[in-house]
Amino acid sequence: MQQSSARVQSPSAPERPATAARRCDTCAVRERAVCAALSPEVLDLYSREGRIQVVPRGKTLVWEGEEASLVANVIEGVLKLSTSTSDGREQIVGVVYPADFIGRPFGERSQHSVTALVDSKVCLFPRTMFDRLAREHPDLEHQLLARALDELDRARRWMLLLGRKSASERVASFLLEMSTRLAGPADDVPLDSFELPLDRQQIADVLGLTIETVSRQLSALRAAGVIELPGRRALLIRARGQLAQLAGD
Amino acid sequence: MTLINASGMRPQQDSPMWPYHPELLARPVPRYTSYPTALEFSPSVGAEAQLEALQRLPRGTGISLYAHIPFCKIICWYCGCNTHRANKPARVENYLEVLQAEIDWLAGRVGGRVRLDRLSFGGGSPNSLEPAGFVRLVGQIISLFGNDRPEISVELDPRTFEGEWRTLLGKVGISRASFGVQTLEPDVQKRVGRIQPLEMIVEGTKALRDSGVRSLNFDLMYGLPGQTTDHLLHTIDQALELGPDRIALFGYAHVPQQIPRQRQIDAHDLPGMEERFRSAALGHARLVAAGYQAVGFDHFAKPDDPMAVAARNGTLRRNFQGFTDDQSEVLLGVGATAITCTPELILQNEKNLGQYRELVAEGLPPATLGVRRTTDDRERGLIIEELLCGRAADLSVMAENGLVELRLQPFLRHGLCTLADNRLQVTSAGLPYARAIASCFDRYRNHPSERFSNAI
Numbered sequence: 001m002q003q004s005s006a007r008v009q010s011p012s013a014p015e016r017p018a019t020a021a022r023r024c025d026t027c028a029v030r031e032r033a034v035c036a037a038l039s040p041e042v043l044d045l046y047s048r049e050g051r052i053q054v055v056p057r058g059k060t061l062v063w064e065g066e067e068a069s070l071v072a073n074v075i076e077g078v079l080k081l082s083t084s085t086s087d088g089r090e091q092i093v094g095v096v097y098p099a100d101f102i103g104r105p106f107g108e109r110s111q112h113s114v115t116a117l118v119d120s121k122v123c124l125f126p127r128t129m130f131d132r133l134a135r136e137h138p139d140l141e142h143q144l145l146a147r148a149l150d151e152l153d154r155a156r157r158w159m160l161l162l163g164r165k166s167a168s169e170r171v172a173s174f175l176l177e178m179s180t181r182l183a184g185p186a187d188d189v190p191l192d193s194f195e196l197p198l199d200r201q202q203i204a205d206v207l208g209l210t211i212e213t214v215s216r217q218l219s220a221l222r223a224a225g226v227i228e229l230p231g232r233r234a235l236l237i238r239a240r241g242q243l244a245q246l247a248g249d
Numbered sequence: 250m251t252l253i254n255a256s257g258m259r260p261q262q263d264s265p266m267w268p269y270h271p272e273l274l275a276r277p278v279p280r281y282t283s284y285p286t287a288l289e290f291s292p293s294v295g296a297e298a299q300l301e302a303l304q305r306l307p308r309g310t311g312i313s314l315y316a317h318i319p320f321c322k323i324i325c326w327y328c329g330c331n332t333h334r335a336n337k338p339a340r341v342e343n344y345l346e347v348l349q350a351e352i353d354w355l356a357g358r359v360g361g362r363v364r365l366d367r368l369s370f371g372g373g374s375p376n377s378l379e380p381a382g383f384v385r386l387v388g389q390i391i392s393l394f395g396n397d398r399p400e401i402s403v404e405l406d407p408r409t410f411e412g413e414w415r416t417l418l419g420k421v422g423i424s425r426a427s428f429g430v431q432t433l434e435p436d437v438q439k440r441v442g443r444i445q446p447l448e449m450i451v452e453g454t455k456a457l458r459d460s461g462v463r464s465l466n467f468d469l470m471y472g473l474p475g476q477t478t479d480h481l482l483h484t485i486d487q488a489l490e491l492g493p494d495r496i497a498l499f500g501y502a503h504v505p506q507q508i509p510r511q512r513q514i515d516a517h518d519l520p521g522m523e524e525r526f527r528s529a530a531l532g533h534a535r536l537v538a539a540g541y542q543a544v545g546f547d548h549f550a551k552p553d554d555p556m557a558v559a560a561r562n563g564t565l566r567r568n569f570q571g572f573t574d575d576q577s578e579v580l581l582g583v584g585a586t587a588i589t590c591t592p593e594l595i596l597q598n599e600k601n602l603g604q605y606r607e608l609v610a611e612g613l614p615p616a617t618l619g620v621r622r623t624t625d626d627r628e629r630g631l632i633i634e635e636l637l638c639g640r641a642a643d644l645s646v647m648a649e650n651g652l653v654e655l656r657l658q659p660f661l662r663h664g665l666c667t668l669a670d671n672r673l674q675v676t677s678a679g680l681p682y683a684r685a686i687a688s689c690f691d692r693y694r695n696h697p698s699e700r701f702s703n704a705i
Contacts, residue, residue, distance in 0.1 A: 069346060083353070083393060085361035093392040112353070131342050134381065141381065145413055148384035149420050155388045156422075159397040 023047060027123070032099035033073045037143035042133065050125040055079065055116040069127040072102040077120020078197045080206055083112050092206050094158050097181040101147050117206075118197045162208055169248040170207045171217040175227065176247055179237060192240070195233045221246070267530045267681055271522055273659060274681070278688040281637060282569045283588075283595055284630035285620050289693050290597055294619035302594045303358045306579060311366045312359075313577040314390065314399075315569070316348065317584030318372040319602065322409045325431075326442040326513040327473065327501050331586040331600055332373035344585075344602065345382050349389055351583050351609045356393035359581070365394035367402070367575055374406035374429075380413040387421055402426065402464075407445050407453045415453075419460030426457055427466040428493075432473055433484040440474040440518060447487060454491045464554060466495040471528035473501050474518035478528045485535050495556060496541065496549045497571060498532050500525055529681055545572040545637055546683040565638040572638070585615075592627065595620050625692070632673075633687040636666075641674040647690075656689040 024030060024047045038046055055061050055077070074096050081094040081102065095117070096102055102114060102122070114122075134141045161173050179190040182197070196203075200218075204211045221227045226243050228236040237243060279286040306312075320335035321328075335341050368390060375383065391397060402425035403418065410428075418426060430450055431443060438444050457465055467488050471481045488496065503519055505511040520528070533543060541549040542557040544565060550557035559565045559574035566573050568580060569588050580590040582598060585605040589596040596619035599605040608615045622630065628646050635642035647653070657673070660666050665679030666686050675683045688694050 083360070084357065087361065089361065091361060091393075091395075127346075128339075128342070131338075131379070131382075134379065135338055141379075142413070145381040145384065148381040148388070152384050152388040152391070152421065155392045156397040159391055159395050163395050163397065 023052075024050075027075060029073065029075055029099040033075075033123075034101045034143055034147045035073065037140050038133075038137075042137055042140070046125070046129075046133065049129050050123045053122050053124050055114075055120045055122060057116050057119050059116055061114040061116070061122065070124050071127045071130060072114070072122040072124045074098050074100045074102065075121040075123055077122075078117045079120050079122070080115050080117055081112060082115065092158075092162070092208070094154060095177075095206055097178075100181075101151065117202050165248055167207075167209055167213050168217050168220070168246060170209065171203070171214060172221070172243050172247040173249070174203065174207060175221075175235065175237070176240075176243055179240075190240075191237075193234070193236045196235050197233075199233075266678060267526070267533075268663060268665075268678055269523065269526055270659075270663060270665075270682075271526075273663075273665075273685055274522060274526070276685070276688075278684045278694070279691070281633050281684060281687055281691075282567060282571065283590060284633050284691070285595070285622065285626055285693060286691075287597070289620050290595070290618040291620060292618055294594070294596065294621055295617045296614040298594055298619055298621065299589065299596050299614040299616040300358075302589065302591050302596065303355070305593075306359055306363055306591070308362050310363045310579055311577050312363045312394075312579045312581050313367040313369065313568075313575050314365055314394065315369045315371065315580060315582045315587055316352075316375075316386070316390075317582065317587040317598075318344075318348075318370060318375045318378060319585050320344070320372065320377040321374045321406060322377055323442070324510060326510055327470075327503075328510065329502070329504075329508045330373060333602070335374075335377040338379075341377060342379070342382065343606075345378060345386065347606045347609050348584050349386065351615055352386075352389060352393065354609065354612060355581065355583060360393050361395070363394070363579075365390070365396040365399045366577055368399045369401070369570060370403040371570065372404060374409060375403050376405050376409050376414050380417050383417070384421060398422065400425065404429065405453075405457075407449050408443075410453045410456070415456040416460050418457065418462055424462060425464040425466075426462045427468060427495075427497075428453060428457070430467040430484075430488060431470045432476060432480065433487050434476065434480040437473050437476045437480060440514065442513065450488075451491065454493075464494045466497060467491075467493040468497050468499065469532075470499050470501050471532060472503075472520055472525045474514050474516075476520060476528075478524060478531055481528045481532050482535055485532055489536075489539050494551050494554045495544075496536060498529070498536070498547050498549065500529060500547075526681065533680070543680070545639065546680050548572045560639065563640055565640075567634050567637050589616065593622055595622065629690045629692060632690050636673065636675055636687045636690075637683055639675065641672040643671065644668075644673055645671040652695065653689055656695065657686070660686050660689075 024035065024043055030036065035043060035046060052075070053061065076098050079096050080092055081096060082090050082092050085091050134144045161170055165173065178196070179192070179194060182194050183189060183191050200214050201211050204214045207214070218227070218229065221243070222229055226239045226246065228238055230236060279288065319332045320341050321332045322335050324332060324334055387401070391399070401421070401423040403423055404427045406429055428450065432438060433447050433450065454465065469484060469488060503511060503514065503516060536549045537543055540551070542552050542560065544550050544556050544560045545567065548556065548571065555574045556565070556572065564574065564576065566575060568575065568590065578592055580588070582588045585598055585602050586600045587598045596616040598615040599608055599617040605615055632642040632644065632647070657666065657668065660679065660682060661668055664676060665682045666673055666675045675686055679686060
């Protein structure tokens with residue numbers, strides 16, 4: 001998979017606005033990402049080392065020629081985290097959304113890859129810097145831990161989905177997850193109506209299903225009146241309770 | 250022959266009555282957490298064997314994964330584990346990064362093919378890691394091995410069980426923990442460089458229970474410098490107040506020539522063999538009288554604890570972590586010195602942290618020591634495991650072996666084991682001799698040259 005994708009090269013001159021902190025001020029996930037816990041002074045230090053990277057749809061994020069392991073915050077988009085199994089298959093280990101923290105190192109030395117499912121933007125920084133900040137700023141440590149626990153919960157839900165759920169449960173779970181995760185920063189209420197960021201092939205890919213199965217499951221949900229599909233990508237959840245039941249949680 | 254029982258005076262029916270035969274305890278014997286034991290590991294079995302072992306795991310194999318964290322904030326003088334002072338955070342963080350890289354490597358070889366049933370963290374002290382780092386480690390393993398809820402257990406050092414760690418286990422979904430209590434006697438604690446007041450254990454236990462730990466083990470020790478049997482019994486009584494589900498009662502082995510840090514311990518303060526024996530016997534009696542079931546020769550568990558149930562059902566096993574109810578045939582170890590064990594092979598990862606890091610960084614197999622288990626090893630290993638787990642061992646699988654019978658004679662004569670119908674079983678009086686009896690089957694401990702010195 002990594003081989004087939006064009007690589008995003010590290011820019012020779014990383015983006016460095018005149019006032020780094022100001023870049024963070026205008027960041028779309030400023031209030032929700034892990035860095036929300038940083039005081040203005042720490043944020044200033046942090047933003048000097050953080051680097052914004054645009055990842056076009058289908059591209060795999062590989063930061064070449066770096067000694068240090070990198071981690072990232074998702075600013076916008078949807079990306080999949082994957083690894084390859086012993087028999088060369090791709091194993092999806094998670095899907096991340098805006099404000100998510102990608103705490104697993106990736107890059108040349110790692111078997112993990114981060115691939116954009118839609119045009120995405122991430123903020124990269126060295127993992128060691130993060131660990132150092134965490135050590136020096138106890139409030140941040142608590143935030144980081146909370147973030148790591150969220151990640152663990154997501155990993156568990158994802159493994160449950162891939163390991164034990166039926167095709168219909170997987171599709172229902174995924175729709176619910178997107179409706180929660182794509183909700184804007186202003187409120188935490190899940191969206192009842194949104195544009196699916198992924199096409200059916202991509203949904204099939206991350207859920208380990210075929211495109212036919214995904215289409216059949218979506219049609220069945222529509223026929224049962226649980227969802228509506230008013231446009232090619234538009235989705236309307238009509239019976240959230242029922243969808244949750246079908247998700248098998 | 251001396252009889253030693255719970256009252257210290259008169260034998261009673263419901264307390265163990267252990268006959269003291271110093272001549273049968275004089276020879277040092279391994280703990281048999283594996284057979285062949287670690288003494289038989291050789292550098293000729295390593296990287297290549299590891300690749301082969303991993304490749305040969307059948308699809309769907311249930312595995313136990315063990316991750317070694319070789320750091321402690323303070324190193325105790327008695328400790329024989331591979332552990333280092335966690336004095337520089339960067340050192341621990343770097344190790345965690347290497348460990349995660351090894352896990353990536355391992356998952357790249359067996360991921361998708363094996364089923365992760367159990368996950369254990371030991372050391373050292375897993376709680377020398379930053380809580381967030383530990384959580385990321387668990388998340389990584391769960392993601393790569395694809396089981397959302399393996400049974401997770403963790404060893405904890407009470408002295409550094411603080412801050413976020415106090416509430417962490419429940420949040421991570423860990424239901425089993427082991428607390429290194431060792432001794433609660435302040436004077437003995439000073440002599441082994443491990444200061445941990447009773448309140449620390451009390452508070453730690455409460456925090457663990459509050460965070461949802463269902464199976465809690467306390468490690469206790471006897472035979473420490475300056476430790477009398479009364480000290481041990483006092484520690485046991487204080488520990489019992491806290492209601493642990495399990496207790497492991499280990500005897501301290503003083504081998505300063507092999508473990509340099511033990512040189513800090515004054516050998517003059519060490520109790521003699523008879524005092525050690527008395528401690529083991531009376532400690533056993535005290536725990537049994539308190540309602541704990543004896544499991545194997547040094548573990549105790551509440552009767553409804555899974556380990557006690559396994560002992561009653563005949564499914565108790567012995568592996569590198571001691572006695573266990575874990576039924577996995579395959580144990581995969583990650584981290585420096587971690588041991589991997591399959592029916593055919595036992596392998597140990599590189600011990601030296603720097604060299605371990607180099608192997609992992611180059612994507613090479615980290616095992617540098619090991620032993621292939623021959624059919625003979627496996628047959629003997631099974632007999633040893635059965636004996637230590639308290640089951641009758643079927644000797645008919647072994648070829649006629651006059652030497653073994655000769656070696657067993659003194660134990661049989663004293664009623665420490667019985668042999669009928671080719672089935673050998675350790676009796677309750679023979680419990681403290683279980684390892685010595687098991688060693689009669691150890692081909693590597695019994696070279697023909699020893700035969701005569703044994704017989705005399």
